[in-house]
Amino acid sequence: MVVLAKPAALEQISLVRSPSVEDNFGAGLPVVDLAADGAAGEVVRACERFGFFKVVSHGVGEGVVGRLEAEAVRFFASPQAAKDAHGPASPFGYGSKRIGRNGDMGWLEYLLLAIDGASLSRSSPAPSSSLRDAANKYVGAMRGMARTVLEMVAEGLGVAPRGALADMVVGDGAASDQILRLNHYPPCPPLLQNLMPNCSPTGFGEHTDPQLISILHSNSTSGLQVALHHDADAGDHQWVTVPPDPASFLVIVGDSLQVMTNGRMRSVRHRVVANKLKSRVSMIYFGGPPLEQRIAPLRQLLVAGVGDGEEEEQSRYEEFTWGEYKKAAYLSRLSDNGLAPFHRQPPPVANPLA
Numbered sequence: 530m531v532v533l534a535k536p537a538a539l540e541q542i543s544l545v546r547s548p549s550v551e552d553n554f555g556a557g558l559p560v561v562d563l564a565a566d567g568a569a570g571e572v573v574r575a576c577e578r579f580g581f582f583k584v585v586s587h588g589v590g591e592g593v594v595g596r597l598e599a600e601a602v603r604f605f606a607s608p609q610a611a612k613d614a615h616g617p618a619s620p621f622g623y624g625s626k627r628i629g630r631n632g633d634m635g636w637l638e639y640l641l642l643a644i645d646g647a648s649l650s651r652s653s654p655a656p657s658s659s660l661r662d663a664a665n666k667y668v669g670a671m672r673g674m675a676r677t678v679l680e681m682v683a684e685g686l687g688v689a690p691r692g693a694l695a696d697m698v699v700g701d702g703a704a705s706d707q708i709l710r711l712n713h714y715p716p717c718p719p720l721l722q723n724l725m726p727n728c729s730p731t732g733f734g735e736h737t738d739p740q741l742i743s744i745l746h747s748n749s750t751s752g753l754q755v756a757l758h759h760d761a762d763a764g765d766h767q768w769v770t771v772p773p774d775p776a777s778f779l780v781i782v783g784d785s786l787q788v789m790t791n792g793r794m795r796s797v798r799h800r801v802v803a804n805k806l807k808s809r810v811s812m813i814y815f816g817g818p819p820l821e822q823r824i825a826p827l828r829q830l831l832v833a834g835v836g837d838g839e840e841e842e843q844s845r846y847e848e849f850t851w852g853e854y855k856k857a858a859y860l861s862r863l864s865d866n867g868l869a870p871f872h873r874q875p876p877p878v879a880n881p882l883a
């Protein structure tokens with residue numbers, strides 16, 4: 530990616546207000562120590578309240594992360610023509626500025642890699658064998674963390690078997706739909722800083738992730754913001770900056786997990802604002818189920834606590850498969866609410882005067 534873009538390219542990337550210091554998470558950032566007693570309850574609480582949390586004591590070796598990050602940096606620093614040889618992303622491969630196929634633009638370049646089972650898919654080749662090897666080790670670690678977290682979600686919600694959710698994403702037999710994404714956000718261009726000191730270009734526009742969970746790692750450059758809901762029903766939210774911490778990971782609830790928990794867990798809207806001075810490099814594992822997987826609330830959640838003669842909780846969503854949802858999501862703009870067309874209308878309230 531050429532860092533000094535022509536003004537024509539800049540005009541297409543929306544400008545957002547730089548976050549002020551008060552918009553930073555203080556001690557309120559949800560953090561879960563995966564090795565601690567009671568971690569499952571903490572995971573559920575964080576997913577219900579915030580839709581994301583920071584993971585510490587994750588057991589992923591520094592070397593596994595450092596090696597893939599070094600490969601990503603090496604790839605993004607290679608000549609433009611070498612990178613373009615792996616693009617344009619459709620959806621897999623190298624992409625620059627264009628996100629998806631529906632007109633979304635961001636101040637970033639990226640590499641999207643398909644995962645087949647426990648390693649990168651041979652059908653979307655990595656740029657080099659060293660990057661592929663590093664990515665395969667990283668994917669193994671992310672699959673392990675996805676299993677731990679999804680098992681904790683099931684345990685914390687009282688759903689059995691423990692692997693009900695994890696098996697959809699990292700089960701042995703399932704042809705699940707996993708993706709690895711490497712993102713590079715160059716610093717905000719000096720031209721823009723001079724013209725508009727209070728603005729930063731959007732690195733990655735606001736969106737929710739469509740899968741069950743995403744696991745994000747970044748270097749020490751800030752930029753990620755999440756939407757915190759004060760009154761979710763009123764759509765009232767505030768953007769808050771998540772401080773970067775290369776020693777940890779962030780787990781993000783996706784739309785599919787929101788539906789499977791009948792809205793108890795919420796897919797969190799997030800975005801990236803390009804940093805003024807430093808490059809941000811992030812690596813995200815997206816855990817989705819097989820295409821034919823039915824995405825519907827887990828039955829045990831609908832009947833939990835229902836007494837004799839009482840009606841079970843109704844699904845808040847129309848039924849769909851992951852394949853159907855993914856197709857709809859990929860036809861939509863980044864900021865669209867992918868779940869909106871699938872929300873069930875509440876049953877009409879009987880008119881007592883009729």
Ligand SMILES: C=C1C[C@]23C[C@@]1(O)CC[C@H]2[C@@]12CC[C@H](O)[C@@](C)(C(=O)O1)[C@H]2[C@@H]3C(=O)O
Pocket residue numbers: 620628629630631633641708710736737738739740815858859860861862863
């Ligand atoms: C604009 C788009 C990019 C995206 C596909 C979509 O049409 C809407 C969802 C986007 C998203 C967000 C999370 C992940 O980064 C991603 C790979 C995914 O599964 O859904 C991207 C898609 C993409 O960049 O192709």
Ligand SMILES: O=C(O)CCC(=O)C(=O)O
Pocket residue numbers: 710712733738745747753799800801811812813
């Ligand atoms: O790069 C980041 O920090 C976040 C990117 C993201 O949200 C995504 O790729 O879906």
Ligand SMILES: [Fe+2]
Pocket residue numbers: 736737738743799
């Ligand atoms: Fe995302």
